[in-house]
Amino acid sequence: AQSVSQHNHHVILSEAASLELGCNYSYGGTVNLFWYVQYPGQHLQLLLKYFSGDPLVKGIKGFEAEFIKSKFSFNLRKPSVQWSDTAEYFCAVLRPSGGYNKLIFGAGTRLAVHP
Amino acid sequence: EPEVTQTPSHQVTQMGQEVILRCVPISNHLYFYWYRQILGQKVEFLVSFYNNEISEKSEIFDDQFSVERPDGSNFTLKIRSTKLEDSAMYFCASRPTSGGGETQYFGPGTRLLVL
Numbered sequence: 035a036q037s038v039s040q041h042n043h044h045v046i047l048s049e050a051a052s053l054e055l056g057c058n059y060s061y062g063g064t065v066n067l068f069w070y071v072q073y074p075g076q077h078l079q080l081l082l083k084y085f086s087g088d089p090l091v092k093g094i095k096g097f098e099a100e101f102i103k104s105k106f107s108f109n110l111r112k113p114s115v116q117w118s119d120t121a122e123y124f125c126a127v128l129r130p131s132g133g134y135n136k137l138i139f140g141a142g143t144r145l146a147v148h149p
Numbered sequence: 150e151p152e153v154t155q156t157p158s159h160q161v162t163q164m165g166q167e168v169i170l171r172c173v174p175i176s177n178h179l180y181f182y183w184y185r186q187i188l189g190q191k192v193e194f195l196v197s198f199y200n201n202e203i204s205e206k207s208e209i210f211d212d213q214f215s216v217e218r219p220d221g222s223n224f225t226l227k228i229r230s231t232k233l234e235d236s237a238m239y240f241c242a243s244r245p246t247s248g249g250g251e252t253q254y255f256g257p258g259t260r261l262l263v264l
């Protein structure tokens with residue numbers, strides 16, 4: 035079955051540290067890839083997405099992610115985190131089929147950034 | 150910026166009672182979804198809805214669940230006879246038909262607690 039794995043459940047960083055959150059998926063065909071963020075008490079917001087083209091995608095708030103097809107990975111990065119990046123981060127895969135398209139989520143990574 | 154809204158934000162109910170969770174998708178969107186997240190677990194797909202009918206549903210979405218678009222704006226999820234294991238955060242999402250149409254936009258969620 036198609037699945038999405040996020041390697042770290044909890045990450046604790048100090049401000050200005052670099053961030054990399056891992057995401058691997060199991061499906062071998064064409065996929066669309068997403069990172070969503072959920073700030074405390076708020077809804078899921080789209081950080082960035084990959085559909086095709088340049089495998090390095092840039093999102094909001096200084097985040098970027100790199101799609102590496104050979105590794106089935108879509109890791110999220112940020113060179114210098116801020117306290118306001120404290121949130122839960124979800125990787126998700128969507129396999130286009132028939133137009134209806136459900137998202138399959140990873141378990142999420144809870145990031146805490148200390149000032 | 151248009152947003153998906155959900156009501157109520159929190160609901161507490163007794164086992165066996167019926168609950169209706171309400172969502173107002175973004176106004177020009179035509180695909181609608183419900184997902185849920187049991188505490189500490191992944192966000193899971195429940196059902197997708199298009200053109201006034203269910204287009205796909207997961208194995209979680211059994212006969213106790215139903216969805217409806219009763220008017221031009223609301224999209225509801227009904228659980229007929231709630232069970233303890235239905236306690237979760239329920240997210241509604243919607244997406245447009247074209248122009249970045251694969252991106253699903255999420256509401257803030259309804260936290261359901263079944264006692």
